Amino acid sequence: AQTVTQSQPEMSVQEAETVTLSCTYDTSENNYYLFWYKQPPSRQMILVIRQEAYKQQNATENRFSVNFQKAAKSFSLKISDSQLGDTAMYFCAFSRRNDYKLSFGAGTTVTVRA
């Protein structure tokens, strides 16, 4: 079974600053997919960013970027220029071909302070 570990239960950041969320995973597969999902207080699960393991280039989506270190099995999320609307719980998730499921980490609660 794949395991996904998010070691930071909570993080706080000042508006306009940068915060980095860590995620590590354990797999023996070579081809897999990694995701960050955001869950604001509304509880809707929203895709933030997605990374294919076979791609060496780190994925970027506006103010959100990842640092994907395949050898270290690390997939951190950087939120730049933090905004109040970024306040949410962030989940790292793993999937592999023919898995038919996402395996989630425990989540990191991010609070952006005005």
Add this chain to the structure above:
Amino acid sequence: DTAVSQTPKYLVTQMGNDKSIKCEQNLGHDTMYWYKQDSKKFLKIMFSYNNKELIINETVPNRFSPKSPDKAHLNLHINSLELGDSAVYFCASSQDGAGTDTQYFGPGTRLTVL
């Protein structure tokens, strides 16, 4: 237009009752999922369906029975509800189930068993 919808959004019921949660997606996806988010916000797969066929049943009690009348719908029926069933239940869908496609989530159904 809502991509993945669930009804109801909130469900409060007594122990021992039977209840259903409905899910519909208008994305034309082939695969649908049910996830359970517990009180600690941990998300775990319950069921996966691909083209109306059950692919994953992740050690869920028999009291939970999913039904997929067509590719766009995946309903969850729960018999003899127990206190421990209180959680948020998310429906999701993806283009295929091979692990290559992003999963899109519904708004969740908060089930409270009294």
